[in-house]
Amino acid sequence: MKRRRPRRTIPWLRFSRVPWGTVYLLQSRNEPRLFKVGFTKRRTKDRRAELNRVAGDDMKIVSTVSLPWARNCEALVLRRLRRNPFRKRDRRGTEWFWLFATEDIHRIADRLEAASSHIEVIAKLKFSWPRGATKRVFRPESREPAPGQL
Numbered sequence: 001m002k003r004r005r006p007r008r009t010i011p012w013l014r015f016s017r018v019p020w021g022t023v024y025l026l027q028s029r030n031e032p033r034l035f036k037v038g039f040t041k042r043r044t045k046d047r048r049a050e051l052n053r054v055a056g057d058d059m060k061i062v063s064t065v066s067l068p069w070a071r072n073c074e075a076l077v078l079r080r081l082r083r084n085p086f087r088k089r090d091r092r093g094t095e096w097f098w099l100f101a102t103e104d105i106h107r108i109a110d111r112l113e114a115a116s117s118h119i120e121v122i123a124k125l126k127f128s129w130p131r132g133a134t135k136r137v138f139r140p141e142s143r144e145p146a147p148g149q150l
Contacts, residue, residue, distance in 0.1 A: 016045035018030045018048060023077065023116065025109055026051065029058040033099040034090060035108060037081065039041035039074040060140075065116040067135040070127075077112055113137055 011020040021041045025066050026048060028113055036059070040047040051059055067073065081087060090096035099105060114134055123129040 019071055022057040022064050022066045023070050023074045023112060024048075024061065025105070025112055026059040027062050027105050029060055031057075032105075034096065035062070035099065036092075036096050037074065037077050037107060037108075037112070038095050038128070039071055043090050062105050062139070062141070063112055064138045065112060065135065066138075067116055067120065067122050068130055068133050069119050073112075073116050076115045076119065080111065080115070081108075110137065 004054070007145075021039055023037070023039055024044045024047065026036045036051070038047070044061055048059050048061060051057070065073065078095065082089075082094075083124055086100075088098040090098060099108075116137070120135055122131065
């Protein structure tokens with residue numbers, strides 16, 4: 001006799017408990033080619049301070065995106081980074097990577113924002129984006145000079 005597996009609830013259809021959080025991109029000041037993509041429900045500054053203590057490094061915040069379904073956004077970015085077989089990883093863990101010689105950290109930040117937009121569209125199509133929710137993107141350093149500073 002065949003045993004039937006219980007049906008799993010589709011995580012996108014949890015209307016009452018939408019998982020909020022922040023996906024962050026940190027870059028090492030000591031090794032500018034080393035970066036980390038992660039997820040936190042706490043303040044990003046607290047997470048950075050914790051990483052600085054544990055890793056013995058000085059990390060700077062390059063970009064953060066706060067949104068519902070942030071864990072899915074982080075998973076999408078990490079999946080895309082790990083997919084490249086030539087991407088060098090660091091011994092510290094699966095969320096630490098090295099930039100290519102010709103790559104810029106702002107390109108990774110753009111990928112993070114694109115992934116968050118992708119997750120937002122999917123959540124809205126599946127009717128699981130909370131009413132009145134907004135995506136907040138924060139970049140402390142802009143790569144473009146302000147008008148008049150050219």
